[in-house]
Amino acid sequence: MGGKSEVPLLDKNGKRIDGRDLEELRPVKMEVGVLKKADGSAYVEWGGNKVIAAVYGPREVLPKHLANPYKAVLKYRYNMAPFSVDDRKRPGPDRRSIEISKISREALERVVMLEYFPNTMIDVFVEILQADAGTRCAALTAASLALADAGIPMRDVVAACAAGKIDGKVVLDLKKEEDNYGEADMPIAISPRTGEIVLFQMDGLMTKDEYMKALRLAVEGARKINEIQKETLKDKYKITNLSGGDNNE
Amino acid sequence: MRVVVVPGERLGEARPGKLSSWTFRDGDSIYSSIYGLYDPDKGLRVTPIHGRYLPKPGDIVIGIVLSMRHSGYLVDINSAYTGYLHVPREGVRLEPGDVITVKVSSKDEVGNTHLESPRRLIKGKLIEIHPTKIPRVFGKAGSMLDLIRKGTKAQIIVGRNGRIWLKGEREDIIKAEKAIRFIEENAHLYGVTDKVKEMLEGE
Numbered sequence: 001m002g003g004k005s006e007v008p009l010l011d012k013n014g015k016r017i018d019g020r021d022l023e024e025l026r027p028v029k030m031e032v033g034v035l036k037k038a039d040g041s042a043y044v045e046w047g048g049n050k051v052i053a054a055v056y057g058p059r060e061v062l063p064k065h066l067a068n069p070y071k072a073v074l075k076y077r078y079n080m081a082p083f084s085v086d087d088r089k090r091p092g093p094d095r096r097s098i099e100i101s102k103i104s105r106e107a108l109e110r111v112v113m114l115e116y117f118p119n120t121m122i123d124v125f126v127e128i129l130q131a132d133a134g135t136r137c138a139a140l141t142a143a144s145l146a147l148a149d150a151g152i153p154m155r156d157v158v159a160a161c162a163a164g165k166i167d168g169k170v171v172l173d174l175k176k177e178e179d180n181y182g183e184a185d186m187p188i189a190i191s192p193r194t195g196e197i198v199l200f201q202m203d204g205l206m207t208k209d210e211y212m213k214a215l216r217l218a219v220e221g222a223r224k225i226n227e228i229q230k231e232t233l234k235d236k237y238k239i240t241n242l243s244g245g246d247n248n249e
Numbered sequence: 250m251r252v253v254v255v256p257g258e259r260l261g262e263a264r265p266g267k268l269s270s271w272t273f274r275d276g277d278s279i280y281s282s283i284y285g286l287y288d289p290d291k292g293l294r295v296t297p298i299h300g301r302y303l304p305k306p307g308d309i310v311i312g313i314v315l316s317m318r319h320s321g322y323l324v325d326i327n328s329a330y331t332g333y334l335h336v337p338r339e340g341v342r343l344e345p346g347d348v349i350t351v352k353v354s355s356k357d358e359v360g361n362t363h364l365e366s367p368r369r370l371i372k373g374k375l376i377e378i379h380p381t382k383i384p385r386v387f388g389k390a391g392s393m394l395d396l397i398r399k400g401t402k403a404q405i406i407v408g409r410n411g412r413i414w415l416k417g418e419r420e421d422i423i424k425a426e427k428a429i430r431f432i433e434e435n436a437h438l439y440g441v442t443d444k445v446k447e448m449l450e451g452e
Contacts, residue, residue, distance in 0.1 A: 058329035120329040151300025153282040156257035242440035
């Protein structure tokens with residue numbers, strides 16, 4: 001990353017390798033309540049990414065010395081399945097997944113109303129079943145859906161999206177080849193109600209103008225993702241009348 | 250008319266006075282803090298769809314005795330917090346694993362939950378549903394519960410923490426559980442009472 005790559009990532013018409021426009025998201029599919037044992041869960045398919053998130057809690061803190069009498073403890077575990085990438089990924093936490101877990105947790109701590117549940121713990125587990133770049137965004141998107149599904153009070157539903165630079169052009173939502181051979185990648189997460197940025201990372205090099213454009217694109221992308229999140233949550237419960245009468249119960 | 254709201258969704262303009270639960274204020278607006286149901290005709294309040302039980306003084310809950318302490322018992326009340334039941338020397342004797350109904354006597358700001366008035370439940374069947382659906386099982390002034398009790402002749406005790414204890418003839422228990430599961434699944438819909446009535450009378 002950094003220099004211009006030898007692999008062409010844009011064709012003559014300016015389309016990307018999967019036929020997308022520069023400012024187009026990959027197809028996204030979401031579902032909530034996919035796991036019966038968890039208090040809340042969500043499944044997200046984002047292009048080639050397949051991510052499942054589960055939330056347990058608020059529940060008793062273990063180990064006990066971590067308990068905080070002022071607020072709940074939020075735990076976030078980002079984990080890649082050994083079969084999620086081309087080469088086998090060595091199972092267990094590594095430098096990368098520990099970092100992603102930390103920043104994602106801090107992003108969620110900004111919106112989750114932890115002060116409601118002193119001396120408890122909220123566990124968020126995210127498993128990457130299949131990876132195709134942008135897994136931290138997909139994971140965080142799934143995690144905030146699962147938190148909402150678990151009935152945990154939040155100030156907002158966090159949505160994430162990445163923008164980057166390939167072949168000298170600023171683009172939205174990089175896929176694996178674009179991430180590997182592109183010039184920059186910038187994942188962000190926002191709290192859509194306030195517009196706050198709750199997660200921000202960048203790898204590679206961009207000029208100030210490119211950076212401003214990428215930021216705008218990523219925020220717009222995250223807002224689109226947030227719309228899908230809201231739709232998914234609302235579609236789960238369609239309000240109808242079982243007996244066909246008036247809705248005045 | 251009920252609508253589904255998500256965390257951070259705007260409900261309306263802020264008014265003076267106390268905020269209802271599961272809402273928060275930011276600037277001039279009131280927002281929902283939870284995934285729940287909102288009825289604009291019934292004021293700025295949200296009913297959660299999911300969520301763990303939080304102990305509230307006065308609630309009758311069904312607990313399972315976990316272990317013995319010096320002068321009482323630790324009781325699992327299906328919540329983030331474990332309840333403590335103080336029993337005086339001459340009080341009831343319980344064993345770990347016993348199922349009891351207890352009243353929440355107090356809960357402090359760090360979650361310590363105290364229980365009182367234990368009553369052992371012997372035999373019968375214990376089922377668990379989402380604690381947020383319990384008000385629907387009760388119905389208005391207990392109307393839904395009366396309906397199930399009359400329709401099945403089963404003895405039913407409903408705990409606020411999502412545990413329901415059923416006792417009676419096998420067929421009655423099966424029938425009652427079916428009705429309760431139906432209410433749980435359709436708690437967000439209108440016309441549940443009529444359907445439950447049909448279900449109970451149809452068999």
